[in-house]
Amino acid sequence: MASMTYGKHLPVAVVSFAAVALFVAGCGSGSTANNHLTPPPSVGSSFVVGTDAPLTVANVTSFTVPVESVTATDANNNTVQLVSGSPSVDFARFNGLQTLLDMNDVAVGTYTGISITLGAATVGYLNVPASGPPAIATAPVAYPDSASTYTYTQTLATPLVIAASSAPVGLRVDFDLRKSIQLESGSILDGSGNVDVTPTFDIGIVKNSDAGGYIDTLVAGVVSVGTQSFVVQGPHGENFTIDVSGTTEWENGESIGNLTTSSIVEVSGKLDLADQTLDADDVAILSQDGFYAAGQVTYVTPATGAAASFDLYVRGLLPTDTGLTLGDIATVDLSNDPKFFIYWMHNPLTELLFNSSQMMPGQHVSIGGPASGAASASDVTAKRVVLRQWGFNGTVTANNAAVPVKGVTAFQMQVNGFAGVLIPETVTVYCLPNLGWRNGLSGMSDLKVGDNVRVVGLLLNLSGQPVLVGHYVDALN
Secondary structure: OOHHHHHHOOOOOOOOOOEEOOOOOOOOOOOOOOOOOOOOOOEEEEEEEEEEEOOOOOOEEEEEEEEEEEEEEEOOOOEEEOOOOOOEEEOOOOOOEEEEEEEEEEEOEEEEEEEEEEOOOEEEEEEOOOOOOOEEEEEEEEOHHHOOOEEEEEEEEEEEEEOOOOOOEEEEEEEEHHHHEEOEOOEOOOOOOOEEEOOOEEEEEEEOOOHHHOEEEEEEEEEEEOOOEEEEEOOOOOEEEEEOOOOOEEHHHOOHHHOOOOOEEEEEEEEOOOOOEEEEEEEEEEEOOEEEEEEEEEEEEOOOOOOOEEEEEEEEEEOOOOOOOOOOEEEEEOOOOOEEEEOOOOOOOHHHHOOOOOOOOOOEEEEEEEHHHHOEOOEEEOOEEEEEOEEEEEEEEEOOOOOOOOOOEEEEEEEOHHHHHHOOOOEEEEEOOOOEEEOOOOOHHHOOOOOEEEEEEEEEEEOOEEEEEEEEEEEOO
């Protein structure tokens, strides 16, 4: 199901951006006019998106690791590298959502094996002391045999076939945090204060037209602007061309004419059939002032009424050289009356459903403003606040609930993990007609009390009660 189709059917139009992504790569090849030299190899377009299966026992907030290499191998042991450099990736950042790390031309061939080498990693987790407020703590990762790196290999059930002049094909990489992190008697830490990790991935082939190949979210800074396209630079320094058309929807009543080289945008769409560009279904300008941060609201001041400020656990950050760092809890000042809107919601109800009076802990938001206003985590200035979707893990407490909206069913769940500390009360999950059921679920009838699920959706504050408008519901094994 394409996210754009889903969005058009919502009475509250919300679409995820979503989840994590990994690696695409390229092998460049030179050209020559000398007929006596070996001609360059043919190349085809490839991409990789990624997501993760979240941990439900421990309060893991991040899993940050440099990806040292991603290698594809054919039957003759010929290899191509799918990642340039060693980008640092937080596998827990896009919980249940799909994002793009890179796309490039790679040598044509039929590749049957994939290996991923990870460097030294750290885990962020919620530390709840015997007394005092909870805080975010970090711990180093310990790979098997105390190795400093870890290489995961997998034989592909369906080969990655790269052909010249064909539609893009790529990898969907699912990093299974639940199976990767080894708990010690229910604790995330071993006796040495490390987190024991044996990385586990589920890697499959996707076409650009597949649901698994759809890009829920790409957050990047604008480099240049044309008439029907613009170029952005992603969080790891790679450039992408974004094509827009008459069907592209723009948030907050804006358009391509509002873009500048100080803009930071969020884009959803799919890779073009003909070239290495992203055809945008939706574009939101998250910042016009060169600074963006995103994460979960941990505290709102005051707790009721119009918020004067809120605390933000920082999961995403552009640029990275401000006073903030990933894993900070930043205090965001709202005294300058910033704009509020919801990503992928194109009607005036935005201001009624999300504003300074509708904020609550657990919501996933982004802020935009001047980089100079983020010199200190204790005092951040925001000009824009955007409500975004996130993956909430929980246990089903009731498989039917009354909903005052015709054609909408609902269930209730207790949120677990980090978000569960922020949202202690039971949450009602609204299931709209085009909600996507995944990982073995096909509808409400499959849900049973006690089931562990992940709801990727939008957390709203309705009359002081948390309500999740679901985009996906995933069964958690």
